[in-house]
Amino acid sequence: MELSSIIKYPYHKILLNVQDPRHLINFVNNLNVPNWKCTEITSLSIKKLCGGIANTAYKISCGTKSVTLRLSGFETNKEFDKFKNIEIEFLMLDLLSKMGLAPILYARTLNGSILEYYKGRKIKLEEMRSAMFQKKIASKFVQLHTLSFEMNKKFKITCWHLFKEYTTVIKTHLVEESEILHFQKIEKLILNLKQLVKKTIQSDLCICHNDLNYSNIIINPKTKEVKFIDFEFCAINNPWFDLGNHLVQYCSKDTIIELLPTNKEITTFLQFYLLEKESSLDRINFAVYASRLFMLLATLLWGCWGQMMFFLSNLNNDYPKYYKQKYKVAYYLLDQLRKEFGAKINF
Numbered sequence: 135m136e137l138s139s140i141i142k143y144p145y146h147k148i149l150l151n152v153q154d155p156r157h158l159i160n161f162v163n164n165l166n167v168p169n170w171k172c173t174e175i176t177s178l179s180i181k182k183l184c185g186g187i188a189n190t191a192y193k194i195s196c197g198t199k200s201v202t203l204r205l206s207g208f209e210t211n212k213e214f215d216k217f218k219n220i221e222i223e224f225l226m227l228d229l230l231s232k233m234g235l236a237p238i239l240y241a242r243t244l245n246g247s248i249l250e251y252y253k254g255r256k257i258k259l260e261e262m263r264s265a266m267f268q269k270k271i272a273s274k275f276v277q278l279h280t281l282s283f284e285m286n287k288k289f290k291i292t293c294w295h296l297f298k299e300y301t302t303v304i305k306t307h308l309v310e311e312s313e314i315l316h317f318q319k320i321e322k323l324i325l326n327l328k329q330l331v332k333k334t335i336q337s338d339l340c341i342c343h344n345d346l347n348y349s350n351i352i353i354n355p356k357t358k359e360v361k362f363i364d365f366e367f368c369a370i371n372n373p374w375f376d377l378g379n380h381l382v383q384y385c386s387k388d389t390i391i392e393l394l395p396t397n398k399e400i401t402t403f404l405q406f407y408l409l410e411k412e413s414s415l416d417r418i419n420f421a422v423y424a425s426r427l428f429m430l431l432a433t434l435l436w437g438c439w440g441q442m443m444f445f446l447s448n449l450n451n452d453y454p455k456y457y458k459q460k461y462k463v464a465y466y467l468l469d470q471l472r473k474e475f476g477a478k479i480n481f
């Protein structure tokens with residue numbers, strides 16, 4: 135598929151502000167949102183949706199019709215913004231929404247976007263690890279990962295690119311000897327894992343969500359339909375990263391070791407994923423190995439992201455607590471891997 139031929143999303147060079155509902159109404163009224171017409175300011179409601187770290191999302195409703203307003207966080211400094219790959223996020227969103235795999239992008243503005251609002255609620259952790267939802271989530275991943283695309287270097291941001299960016303920033307900011315030594319060990323581990331992946335996992339790259347935690351999955355409690363949101367990290371990457379990254383999110387946003395997926399849960403999820411392709415015992419064993427390796431890599435990557443954010447972000451989050459816990463869990467996962475795939479992991 136030729137990407138440039140389908141990228142036509144509307145881009146308005148204006149700033150949206152929830153404090154100015156009249157302007158907001160006029161703006162949304164002029165977009166092509168089906169069934170949306172808001173004539174009375176009194177019928178407009180603006181509800182803040184509990185958001186993630188960097189952005190703020192709002193549900194903007196008029197009568198029974200709603201859209202999502204997503205405002206990007208500007209609290210970070212310039213050095214950070216260059217890692218946000220905003221252009222790719224919107225191009226991917228535009229492409230995927232046309233395939234029904236992402237919310238419709240009604241408009242992009244200078245500080246955010248207006249998107250389709252998915253009726254429902256965030257999936258609960260227990261639901262996400264139940265076989266019924268595992269099947270639905272795995273099936274969505276298959277749809278995403280099997281999309282054909284024109285390989286455009288711009289869209290290719292593998293975890294190795296991100297490791298390089300994050301570690302470069304971290305190294306320029308570290309000053310204390312003990313911290314430098316600790317980080318050198320992390321970097322060595324990443325390097326060894328990269329070589330191991332190169333030797334043992336040959337996979338075609340594909341379009342990946344790259345951040346499928348439970349806050350980014352909306353379910354319709356009535357129909358049990360599953361939708362993915364938040365394509366901020368979406369890019370062309372290794373599919374095993376996407377799966378490993380998702381599976382490791384079972385341990386909640388606090389990265390609790392006891393909540394990590396069991397081998398049975400990992401296998402069941404991967405069987406659903408492979409079912410729609412091919413599924414021999416060898417293939418499943420390989421999938422378990424690849425996903426578990428990438429569960430470790432994803433944990434290390436988010437650890438590096440958190441450590442980088444500690445230096446760059448102006449937001450008042452407890453980044454040290456976040457990244458230290460990620461590194462702790464990463465070492466735990468490494469231990470587990472060594473126990474099960476010892477012969478392969480000789481570092």
Ligand SMILES: Nc1ncnc2c1ncn2[C@@H]1O[C@H](COP(=O)(O)OP(=O)(O)O)[C@@H](O)[C@H]1O
Binds near residue numbers: 187252364
């Ligand atoms: N298209 C949407 N439909 C319904 N709810 C949404 C939509 N987009 C975002 N939300 C809600 O807003 C929250 C934050 O939005 P998200 O895009 O994930 O931002 P962040 O990057 O901050 O995680 C989500 O967890 C979800 O509850």
Ligand SMILES: [Mg+2]
Binds near residue numbers: 186349350364
């Ligand atoms: Mg999110």
